[in-house]
Amino acid sequence: MRIVVGMSGGVDSSVAALLLKREGHEVIGVFMNNWDEKDDTGVCTAERDWADVRRVCDQIGIPYYAVNFQREYMDRVFSHFLEEYRRGRTPNPDVLCNREIKFSALKDFAQKLGAEKLATGHFARTDAAEGRARLLLSADPDKDQTYFLYMLSQPQLKMARFPVGDMTKAEVRAVAREAGLRTSEKKDSTGVCFIGERNFRAFLKTYLPAQPGEIRDVDGRVVGRHEGLMYYTPGQRRGLGIGGEGGRWYVVDKDLARNVLVVDQRADSPRLYSAESRLEAATWIAGAPPVSPGQWLCVRARLRHRQALQGARILVDGGDVLVRFDRPQRAVTPGQSTVFYRADECLGGGIVTR
RNA sequence: UGGGGUGUAGCCAAGCGGUUAAGGCCCGGGGCUUUGACUCCCGUAUGCGCAGGUUCGAAUCCUGCCGCCCCAG
Numbered sequence: 267m268r269i270v271v272g273m274s275g276g277v278d279s280s281v282a283a284l285l286l287k288r289e290g291h292e293v294i295g296v297f298m299n300n301w302d303e304k305d306d307t308g309v310c311t312a313e314r315d316w317a318d319v320r321r322v323c324d325q326i327g328i329p330y331y332a333v334n335f336q337r338e339y340m341d342r343v344f345s346h347f348l349e350e351y352r353r354g355r356t357p358n359p360d361v362l363c364n365r366e367i368k369f370s371a372l373k374d375f376a377q378k379l380g381a382e383k384l385a386t387g388h389f390a391r392t393d394a395a396e397g398r399a400r401l402l403l404s405a406d407p408d409k410d411q412t413y414f415l416y417m418l419s420q421p422q423l424k425m426a427r428f429p430v431g432d433m434t435k436a437e438v439r440a441v442a443r444e445a446g447l448r449t450s451e452k453k454d455s456t457g458v459c460f461i462g463e464r465n466f467r468a469f470l471k472t473y474l475p476a477q478p479g480e481i482r483d484v485d486g487r488v489v490g491r492h493e494g495l496m497y498y499t500p501g502q503r504r505g506l507g508i509g510g511e512g513g514r515w516y517v518v519d520k521d522l523a524r525n526v527l528v529v530d531q532r533a534d535s536p537r538l539y540s541a542e543s544r545l546e547a548a549t550w551i552a553g554a555p556p557v558s559p560g561q562w563l564c565v566r567a568r569l570r571h572r573q574a575l576q577g578a579r580i581l582v583d584g585g586d587v588l589v590r591f592d593r594p595q596r597a598v599t600p601g602q603s604t605v606f607y608r609a610d611e612c613l614g615g616g617i618v619t620r
Numbered sequence: 621u622g623g624g625g626u627g628u629a630g631c632c633a634a635g636c637g638g639u640u641a642a643g644g645c646c647c648g649g650g651g652c653u654u655u656g657a658c659u660c661c662c663g664u665a666u667g668c669g670c671a672g673g674u675u676c677g678a679a680u681c682c683u684g685c686c687g688c689c690c691c692a693g
Contacts (some may be wrong), residue, residue, distance in 0.1 A: 274654090347655090358655040388654095414654070459654050466656075499656055509631030509646040517657090533658095572653070597657070 268292040269383040270376035275315025277449045278387030280322045281438045282429040295323040295330035300339040300460040335371045342366040354522045355601030356499040360459045365417040385427035399423040401612040406434040413571045416605040416615040420553045467497045479525035492527040501597025539594040545587040545616030555582040565606045
């Protein structure tokens with residue numbers, strides 16, 4: 267079977283390619299260059315990553331390509347990312363990136379190459395039940411990445427392969443090491459996918475105008491000034507610049523109408539906790555909601571990557587979802603995604619509106 | 621003007637004659653992390669408003685000056 271592997275230059279996708287090759291498939295490595303800019307330290311990590319991809323593919327003995335989806339990334343991911351920040355929300359570009367770039371633009375490219383499957387180094391698993399593809403938690407609970415994949419559709423998931431999904435990170439590195447892959451000890455990448463680790467405030471500042479304003483406590487007293495609401499997100503404590511007595515301050519709210527950042531010194535401020543949340547733009551892996559309209563469904567949910575799964579009940583209302591948590595959740599953040607699970611299966615999720 | 625109080629790092633704040641001046645916040649660096657956050661670890665005053673003096677030794681005592689705060693008038 268001809269399979270394209272999306273290769274980042276990291277150890278996970280390197281091993282993904284290696285395993286598929288060992289299975290006897292006709293494997294083609296494809297490296298994506300979606301962001302042409304040096305990082306904060308002046309290094310263009312994409313060049314080094316591309317060099318690693320070439321080297322690894324040579325070691326494995328597979329052909330490789332580099333593709334440039336900068337235009338697609340800008341139009342379909344980054345523009346939305348900026349728009350969300352402009353609206354005062356805190357977006358997650360990587361969930362969109364998977365749907366719009368890796369499993370769309372790259373998927374199209376793979377199909378042009380005649381590939382039947384598109385593999386990546388994601389820590390996630392899939393299986394098929396009654397003609398439908400399912401997305402399942404990875405074997406390594408610490409590295410599970412289904413949170414970033416919840417927007418995938420049936421066609422996208424049916425073409426996807428995740429060769430390292432049933433391995434632990436340690437096992438992946440061990441395989442890479444034994445095969446002598448140069449990426450075996452490479453540090454895991456972080457930051458926005460393709461963009462990398464950034465001084466976020468400075469990064470945003472180059473794209474969006476900032477409007478400074480007051481910082482007030484929950485009683486309305488002015489306790490400082492902010493540089494622009496978009497630089498802050500609920501639950502955040504660093505970067506507020508408020509010294510003095512009483513300890514740390516946490517962002518508990520953003521008053522967009524008044525351009526006021528609301529803060530509290532209680533880490534467990536009641537303003538930070540929500541027993542309920544509402545989502546929009548819900549998507550379901552199965553292609554349809556897992557429950558009939560008007561009926562509550564018991565699920566597990568996570569509001570951010572790597573968060574332990576939380577008990578909740580959901581009510582689907584068209585593209586919206588009402589979520590009631592078993593336990594109040596801290597810093598439910600508009601723009602972020604809430605993703606649902608039943609047992610090990612990822613059901614889908616949506617974007618938090620409140 | 622008189623009386624009282626007070627001046628320790630960017631912000632709070634211990635210290636009240638004797639090891640290298642607590643701690644918290646902010647900030648910086650690192651760890652964790654394919655979003656943003658949270659969290660964890662490490663670091664940050666040769667100097668205590670200024671100038672003298674007492675003392676073996678002063679942020680700590682004394683004198684003067686300067687700056688704030690409060691009460692009188």
